[in-house]
Amino acid sequence: MQKSGLQILHLYPNHMNLYGDRGNLIAIQHRALERGIPVEVVHAEPEAPISWRDVDLIFMGGGEDSHQARIAEDFLRRAPELTRALEDGVPMLAICGAYQLLGHYYRTVNGDKLPGIGFLDVTTEAGRPRAIGDVVAHTTLDITPRSLVGFENHGGRTFLGTGAVPLATVQLGQGNNGQDRTEGAMHKHAIGTYLHGSLLPKNPHLTDLLIRWAVDRDGNTDLEPIPMDLELKAHDVILSRC
Amino acid sequence: MLRLWIAVFVARLVGMLSRVSGRGGSSLPGIVARRIDPEVLRKLSVRLPKGVxxxxxxxxxxxxxxxxxxxxxxxxxxxxxNRAGANLILGLTATLVQASRCQVYPPADLALLExxxxxxxxxxxxxxxxxxxxxxxxxxxxxxxxxxxxxxxxxxxxxxxxxxxxxxxxxxxxxxxxxxxxxxxxxxxxxxxxxxxxxxxxxxxxxxxxxxxxxxxxxxxxxxxxxxxxxxxxxxxxxxxxxxxxxxxxxxxxxxxxxxxxxxxxxxxxxxxxxxxxxxxxxxxxxxxxxxxxxxxxxxxxxxETFEPAFGRMEKVIIQGHTVWLALVKNPVGFTQVLQAVGDSGGQRPKWALLVINDRYADGQDVSWLWDVDFERVHQAQHIERWWVSGVRAYDMALRLRYAGIPDHKVDVVQNPSDALEHMLHEAKADVPLYIMPTYTALLEIRQYLTQKGYTRHFREG
The missing domain is CATH 3.40.1190.10 (Mur-like, catalytic domain)
Known part of the structure; x- marks a missing residue:
């Protein structure tokens, strides 16, 4: 089935909006509109009603600890509906704090376990020092080029369970935990990652994949090709640091 | 007292030598002074009649x-x-240490420290x-x-x-x-x-x-x-x-x-x-x-009426007959505000802009913040006719402009900042006001280039 317009659900834009998270939405909108696909972005703050049936793509960013604490309860309350949507193949991009919340739990420095919804088979431990810097990684997704570039800035160390597939293998930077060279995790069409930068503007091939999944969950529809020259030049600046 | 005396004078000497050798280095005297007398800032502050x-x-x-x-x-x-850039503890120390040439204590009523x-x-x-x-x-x-x-x-x-x-x-x-x-x-x-x-x-x-x-x-x-x-x-x-x-x-x-x-x-x-x-x-x-x-x-x-803006903060310079404004950009709110100000100044006249984006430590290594600058809303009202984009992360900036709806033909990417500036000066008519918006290290590069070319008076900056 193919849809004519896309509805993007942006979860907690006022709370979970670290540097440049907005850039990811701008990129999706831009590359969809260039192809004549109308886009509607729906913002949902805590307690806002969400019409899950109409959602074609979900985005959620990272937030300061105090902000994350304010939305955690609401997010967990929505776990059944969100999980159902993700199981149905609705694509989601979850960055940093949102990625951690898709996992089983985040264990703080004090040993408290802050629960997530457990859709991704990952767990996160607080760590020091923060992993900060450019990242170049090689993804297993079927997209061209295979490289993903971004900027990471996270204290948490995320470890993958047996049910999780890493988004990519790190060639520059720390990635999930600085130990196993994995970066991010995926299940169905949900992608969790630590990459900011903003991620999607300079990874147009990943942007297009998300749009393709959003347009047609079975992934059978090819998108009209549009230029990605400038996008890949920005991409190559970081790639060349590897 | 002797210790303070030595700290102050050795630090001044080091500062002088570093300037003579062309190294600028506004924090070096601070390092030296604090190494010799860790209490130097405290001791100098106490003697200011109106304090700090x-x-x-x-x-x-x-x-x-x-x-x-x-x-x-x-x-x-x-x-x-203190001068901009000398605003960490070493810079503050260096400022008080170097306030006088021959006295130990700063000959001042108060110290105002950014x-x-x-x-x-x-x-x-x-x-x-x-x-x-x-x-x-x-x-x-x-x-x-x-x-x-x-x-x-x-x-x-x-x-x-x-x-x-x-x-x-x-x-x-x-x-x-x-x-x-x-x-x-x-x-x-x-x-x-x-x-x-x-x-x-x-x-x-x-x-x-x-x-x-x-x-x-x-x-x-x-x-x-x-x-x-x-x-x-x-x-x-x-x-x-x-x-x-x-x-x-x-x-x-x-x-x-x-x-x-x-x-x-x-x-x-x-x-x-x-x-x-x-x-x-x-x-x-x-x-x-x-x-x-x-x-x-x-x-x-x-x-x-006679106040001149600080270094690179909406500072006006005249280059080859062009009016050029220099305004540092360093975070999303600041950049958005500078763009608003560009729109405010000079009314409806067309303007040209040069954005120079670096990602060295002092600039912030993460350029994600460019995506939080409100180009979408402000670019309509600024009357910026042409954009030049430069610096280490020129392509990120150019992409940001493209995604904000600014047509590609209005945007030129020239990665080297001084080349970009020369191109812009060469192509602009003399009555078009030019606005340079650099990140911190890019501002220093532009400044150095202008000084070298004799376009501006020499200005020492941290």
């Missing part, structure tokens, strides 16, 4: 400090103040400031400082170490700044009281920083919003309200470039040459600070 004033906050430090120092000097005080937020606890603990001013809190370079709440915490530590009779000067319009005054007795608030007519296209809000009550965490309600989260707010939940400012801008005539400032003592009309509402805040803060410290308000209007 610290000025901090995310944006506006340099311009506010420059204007306040200017007004205090015009008011008859002897003031030592201070990086992260250095506030230490600076305050060593100088016990007689006044501490906080301009605003915005997100700034998360890769260096971490979260905003960390910054607020650092400033709180600084407040705790102030002189017992010290004044805390706070921006009433920034909820997180105003909240710092809640448990403090001697607070002076400053803020704007402007109505829609003065604001024109402004008065809408941009997208980035959170606007939650600093006391209870619930969303704030705004009656007026000047930019970002600055405005007249209250919390419907716990009753936290914007404090009534002691120093108020009651009018802003954008065409004539004048503002009216009211205080309990007086009302004055002042010229403001620098465009943008953020410069209204900067001037207000400078007047509130110098007024609180005893500078007379009456003559300020005439005095300000």
């Amino acid at each position: 004033v610290l000025l901090t906050g995310t944006n506006g430090k340099t311009t506010t400090a420059a204007m306040a120092a200017f007004l205090l000097k015009a008011g008859g005080l002897r003031v030592v103040h 201070t990086d937020e992260a250095s506030i606890p230490k600076a305050s603990e060593e100088t016990h400031p007689k006044a501490l001013m906080v301009t605003n809190f915005f997100r700034d370079q998360l890769d260096r400082y971490g979260e905003l709440s960390t910054t607020v915490g650092l400033v709180k530590q600084g407040i705790a170490a102030m002189d017992a009779d010290g004044w805390l000067l706070l921006n009433a319009d920034d909820p997180q700044v105003a909240f710092l005054g809640e448990d403090y007795g001697r607070v002076v608030y400053f803020g704007l009281d402007l109505n829609g007519g003065d604001l024109g296209s402004l008065g809408q809000h941009d997208a980035v920083d959170a606007r939650f009550c600093p006391r209870c965490g619930k969303p704030l309600v705004y009656r007026t919003q000047y930019y970002a989260h600055l405005g007249d707010y209250r919390c419907g939940h716990c009753g936290f309200v914007r404090p009534i400012p002691d120093w108020v801008v009651s009018e802003w005539d954008r065409q004539e470039g004048r503002i009216t400032i009211r205080s309990a003592r007086d009302t004055v009309a002042l010229p403001i040459r620098m465009p943008g509402i953020y410069n209204v805040y900067n001037l207000l803060a400078a007047v509130a600070l110098s007024g609180t410290l005893g500078a007379p308000l009456g003559p300020m209007g005439a005095q300000l």
Whole structure:
């Protein structure tokens, strides 16, 4: 089935909006509109009603600890509906704090376990020092080029369970935990990652994949090709640091 | 005493040698002085009759400090103040150490020190400031400082170490700044009281920083919003309200470039040459600070006619007959405000812009922040006809412009900043005003190039 317009659900834009998270939405909108696909972005703050049936793509960013604490309860309350949507193949991009919340739990420095919804088979431990810097990684997704570039800035160390597939293998930077060279995790069409930068503007091939999944969950529809020259030049600046 | 003496004079000698050898290095004398006598900053501060004033906050430090120092000097005080870039503890130390050529102690009544937020606890603990001013809190370079709440915490530590009779000067319009005054007795608030007519296209809000009550965490309600989260707010939940400012801008005539400032003592009309509402805040803060410290308000209007903006802060230079403005950009709110100011200045005339984006440590290595700058909303109103994009991350910037809806044919990418500047100067007609908006290290590069070419007077910068 193919849809004519896309509805993007942006979860907690006022709370979970670290540097440049907005850039990811701008990129999706831009590359969809260039192809004549109308886009509607729906913002949902805590307690806002969400019409899950109409959602074609979900985005959620990272937030300061105090902000994350304010939305955690609401997010967990929505776990059944969100999980159902993700199981149905609705694509989601979850960055940093949102990625951690898709996992089983985040264990703080004090040993408290802050629960997530457990859709991704990952767990996160607080760590020091923060992993900060450019990242170049090689993804297993079927997209061209295979490289993903971004900027990471996270204290948490995320470890993958047996049910999780890493988004990519790190060639520059720390990635999930600085130990196993994995970066991010995926299940169905949900992608969790630590990459900011903003991620999607300079990874147009990943942007297009998300749009393709959003347009047609079975992934059978090819998108009209549009230029990605400038996008890949920005991409190559970081790639060349590897 | 001997130790202090040695520390001061050795440090000065090192500073002199480093300047002669062309290395600039404004923090080196600070390193040397503190190595010889770790108490040097404390000992020098104590001897200032009116003590030390610290000025901090995310944006506006340099311009506010420059204007306040200017007004205090015009008011008859002897003031030592630091240059932009020398605002970490080593820079503050170097500033006091080098204040005189032959005396040990600075021959000044007070030291006005622009201070990086992260250095506030230490600076305050060593100088016990007689006044501490906080301009605003915005997100700034998360890769260096971490979260905003960390910054607020650092400033709180600084407040705790102030002189017992010290004044805390706070921006009433920034909820997180105003909240710092809640448990403090001697607070002076400053803020704007402007109505829609003065604001024109402004008065809408941009997208980035959170606007939650600093006391209870619930969303704030705004009656007026000047930019970002600055405005007249209250919390419907716990009753936290914007404090009534002691120093108020009651009018802003954008065409004539004048503002009216009211205080309990007086009302004055002042010229403001620098465009943008953020410069209204900067001037207000400078007047509130110098007024609180005893500078007379009456003559300020005439005095300000001769004020020259600080290095790269809407600084005007003439190059080959072109009017060129240099305005540092370093975080989303600041960049958005500079763009608004560009739109404000020179009216409807077409303008050209050169954006130079680097990602070295001092610039912030994460360029994500460019995506939080409100190009979508502001680019329509700026009348920028042509964009030149340069620097290490020129392509990220060009992409940002493309995604903001600016057509590719209006954008030129030239990665080397001096080449970009030359191209722009070559192609621009003489009557087109040019605006250069560089990140920090890019500003230094541009400056060095202009100096080399003899386009500007030499200007030493950290």
